Amino acid sequence: AYLLAEKYNSELAGKTDADKAEISQWMTMSARHGPSERQVFAQTINDHLTNRTFLVSNYLSLADLVAFGNVYAFLESLSAQKRFNWNNFSRWFDLIQHAVPADALSKTGLKLVEIDLNAPAPAKK
Template identity: 25%
Template structure:
């Protein structure tokens, strides 16, 4: 049996997973990676060494840049993600991974609040986000974010 609790470290709440099979697991990425292994879904952690490193890189980005970001940081995060996703389907290339799931949950509150013009300005992030929110088993309790398929504004209006 497993139980999920929160631990307060400074001003942050950190998830802790308690199970009967071993020591408590602390931290979002640690718990998520453990659950992917338990679910016999190791592909969510990446296939090759390079792929695994990319997954880890984006999980770290989520924890260090996205979580607890200030409003001023949001534009930089969206710009970084938009540029990176220009020629990629998912964060770690062409395969859906844990990085996509956790980043989706990390930026959902940001994407929900974007105006149509901002969604269009960051169309690679918007495309990726829409793709991930429709991936089986991802969205669960979060409301869907409406993404327009056709541009409403021309580039001169940004």
């Protein structure tokens, strides 16, 4: 984790003042949602990511990493079908877990969650 912070240090905290402020808001939100509110938080993330790849701006930041830690157990508990239903959330989760170097992930006691990427075909319009 230290190497990760070292490597990305400045960018992870935000490239601009506006990004830094937004990142800090997400970190506060992560801290405020306790274990019983994971689903609410995941829903917030899912809605927010409808038209976004990362939580803040167009790059990986502390906002993603902290939120990822917060919802890890929640996503792990979801069935494949629920993961598809929450596709923005699951897609983002899969991106972040692969953005974190494998050794940093295992040092925090987490492992890659295998997520099925082949969503069911959409219903015909």
